[in-house]
Amino acid sequence: MSSAGRSSNRAITVGVVADPGVPTEIAHRIADGLPDEFCARVDQDLDWSVEVRSEALSLNDDGKIDIAGKAQEKKSSEGWDLLICLTDLPRRDATQPVVAEVDTDNGVGLASLPAIGWIRLRPYVRDVVVHLVGLLARETLKLTDSRPAGGHHHARRWGWPGSQIRQVPAGNDHAYVTLVLPGARGRLRLLFGMVRDNRPWRLVPELSRAIAAATATAAFGIFFPTIWSLADNLSVVRLVVINLVAVFAMVTWITLHNGLWERPRNSEDRNKVVLYNAATLITLTIGVACMYALLFVITLIGSTAVISVDYLGKQLGHAATFIDYASLSWLASSMGTVAGALGSSLETETAVRRATYSRRERERRARRRRESREQG
Numbered sequence: 001m002s003s004a005g006r007s008s009n010r011a012i013t014v015g016v017v018a019d020p021g022v023p024t025e026i027a028h029r030i031a032d033g034l035p036d037e038f039c040a041r042v043d044q045d046l047d048w049s050v051e052v053r054s055e056a057l058s059l060n061d062d063g064k065i066d067i068a069g070k071a072q073e074k075k076s077s078e079g080w081d082l083l084i085c086l087t088d089l090p091r092r093d094a095t096q097p098v099v100a101e102v103d104t105d106n107g108v109g110l111a112s113l114p115a116i117g118w119i120r121l122r123p124y125v126r127d128v129v130v131h132l133v134g135l136l137a138r139e140t141l142k143l144t145d146s147r148p149a150g151g152h153h154h155a156r157r158w159g160w161p162g163s164q165i166r167q168v169p170a171g172n173d174h175a176y177v178t179l180v181l182p183g184a185r186g187r188l189r190l191l192f193g194m195v196r197d198n199r200p201w202r203l204v205p206e207l208s209r210a211i212a213a214a215t216a217t218a219a220f221g222i223f224f225p226t227i228w229s230l231a232d233n234l235s236v237v238r239l240v241v242i243n244l245v246a247v248f249a250m251v252t253w254i255t256l257h258n259g260l261w262e263r264p265r266n267s268e269d270r271n272k273v274v275l276y277n278a279a280t281l282i283t284l285t286i287g288v289a290c291m292y293a294l295l296f297v298i299t300l301i302g303s304t305a306v307i308s309v310d311y312l313g314k315q316l317g318h319a320a321t322f323i324d325y326a327s328l329s330w331l332a333s334s335m336g337t338v339a340g341a342l343g344s345s346l347e348t349e350t351a352v353r354r355a356t357y358s359r360r361e362r363e364r365r366a367r368r369r370r371e372s373r374e375q376g
Helices: 022-031 034-041 067-078 121-139 183-198 200-206 208-222 225-233 236-257 267-306 309-316 322-346 349-356 359-375
Strands: 010-018 046-054 082-087 096-103 108-112 157-160 163-170 173-180
Touching: 010 022, 010 034, 010 067, 010 121, 022 046, 022 082, 022 121, 034 046, 034 121, 046 067, 067 082, 067 096, 067 108, 082 121, 096 121, 096 183, 108 121, 121 173, 183 267, 183 359, 200 208, 200 267, 200 349, 208 225, 208 267, 208 322, 225 309, 225 322, 236 267, 236 322, 267 322, 267 349, 309 322, 349 359
Parallel strands: 010 046, 010 082, 082 108
Antiparallel strands: 096 108, 096 173, 157 163, 163 173
């Protein structure tokens, strides 16, 4: 993938190594447009090309990605001038989320998707990659071309609406630079990026036993007139409260039954654990809410198909309307969700973790469990 048709004195190849999954998907989607972006925003007198590889970026003993070692390996074997790594591993510098890390000595940058964002991820990843390549082109390749209008890689502070990214050197090593998101907005951006990376909507197809128990219990409500009368006499406020309690019950059950709640090992570990627990709860809440919505639609279709309007009205003592069918389905869905929580007990812990977490988060939790066993 190159910027064809340009006369240039030098060709620059940028390699992109992406973790399997979302990072690889995004890398392939933005790759075709990157050479033109590099030309417009980094150096127009070069012939830029981009090559994408999908492979797992392994962690060292400290739980970090050795980007210097990866650069030495890939640049020599592939003949690349610069290397950009894309990962879905969350990174933090103390309490500040890390968007990217740059090693200008080795000509490599690492972009962390969770901190980059959870909406409009593709254009934001593209901007970060262009920024990293611009920084590496200037510091590693010693290119002097600069464009104030588009070459934002020279600024120490930049960002997009809602958050500002600050570029800071890592300690006294000016060859190693991190891009961080300061403040509460940055932490929220990382949190929701982690939730997006977990893809909570996968919870519905993955937890088949829980869905089966929920559907069977909701169907029970369709055939029992007592449930019809109860739903007819409940106010909207009560139905909302029952709805929330049912979702809360299932989220709590899945979390505690499968050991998804982490406890801090020490005071320094507390902030990190709070972040991961918050991501777990939000992921499960969104997933269970998706299940609830699907259950409501199925129950509503079933109730309108099975119960005639005249018969429902006779049982309720007044003319039945669509609102009555919706109330019945609402209550039945709440009953089904509570039963689904119990049904999730039939799922293996591995299945629940696979449904709840991304590959990187499962890897982190497995590493944490091993360390706890070794220390205990």
